[in-house]
Amino acid sequence: MYLTIYDFSGFFQSINDWLISTFSEPLASIIGYTLIGVSAIAFIAFLGLSLVYAERKVAAWFQLRIGPNRVGFQGVMQTVADITKLIMKEPLTAGSSDKFLYNLAPFIMMLAPFIVISALPFAKGIQVMDLNVGVLFVTAVSSIGVLGILLAGWSSNNKYSLIGAMRSGAQIVSYELSAGLSIMVIIVFSGSLQFGDIIESQANGWWIFKGHIPVWIAFIIFLIAGTAETNRGPFDLAEAESELTAGFHTEYSGIKFAFFFLAEYVNLFIIVTIAATLFLGGWMPLHIGEWEAFNSIADMIPSVIWFIGKVTFLILLLMWFRWTFPRLRIDQILTLEWKYLLPISLVNLVFAAFITLMGWHF
DSSP, rough: OOGGGGHHHHHHHHHHHHHHSSHHHHHHHHHHHHHHHHHHHHHHHHHHHHHHHHHHHHHHTTOOOSOOOSSSSGTTTTTHHHHHHHHHHHHOTTSSSOOOHHHHHHHHHHHHHHHHHHOOOBBTBBOOOOOHHHHHHHHGGGGHHHHHHHHHHHHTTTTHHHHHHHHHHHHHHHHHHHHHHHHHHHHHOHHHHHHHHHHHHTSSSSSHHSSSSHHHHHHHHHHHHHHHHOTTSSSGGGGGGHTTGGGGGGGGOOOHHHHHHHHHHHHHHHHHHHHHHHOOOTTTTOOOOOOOHEEEHHHHSSSHHHHHHHHHHHHHEEEEEHHTTTTOOOHHHHHHHIIIIHHHHHHHHHHHHHHHTTTOOO
């Protein structure tokens, strides 16, 4: 059994008990929600800064460069300097734009990641809410982000922004089908939509190992579809600099541009977190059958370390994709989804259902 020494539930329960015993119930709830909100904001800010720095270093490594190396030790403060510059820049608004929707779009882009992160499990006991339909909740809410992209492109009253938004909208909506069908494979195997139940179902082995071929196919398709949904290379035609300058956020500057930039990296984190949770056991350590000695050693590693390790591996993998493969044309992107990934996902889901019905999975 998983060691309870690394269960953070008791720690957060003690904080809740202290708030209730110290303050009135309404005030304790307000303080608790405020602490959660501030923690989420701080985490997302740190996440954005660290992932931008990591991307620059990974890109430099692939291109045989050094990358950021002047501001701070090994350039670690470069992203802090960049975000400080963006915050201090004057926010310009195109005179012919729809002012309300133009200003609303960046906030919609950031709204979806904030809500989604609240349902993701980071370690045993570190989760804002473990909904019984958590997977459905995450996939539904994460789809809100495309509205921000479409609003940004249309309200800017710029042909390049509108073309970029239309490309991005078509791409995201298309690849959501394959991503959803890949997630359905794990739901079929685990028999639950709750993240906690899905993680517990992998106590004796991660689904990537005990789910046979259908899970491997679903895992690969999910990573491809997730990369496309975040508009990252080689699926970044919506932001093709050589054609559309910056795409749907061409007319944005300052902190509003920073919101779009930050949302992309937070969405990258969300995609790899979902992949790690569904396919690689989330915070669950690696257990192999009846190997009690190996399983006991794996249990000694804190759950948060397992989670960080899996997420880091998948982030580096997707960064590897971006800086290795050339950018695809829009027709190639949609052909890949509708002619290949979607049919394969449908057949794979039926295959997974048949294996589950026959009881052939481990």
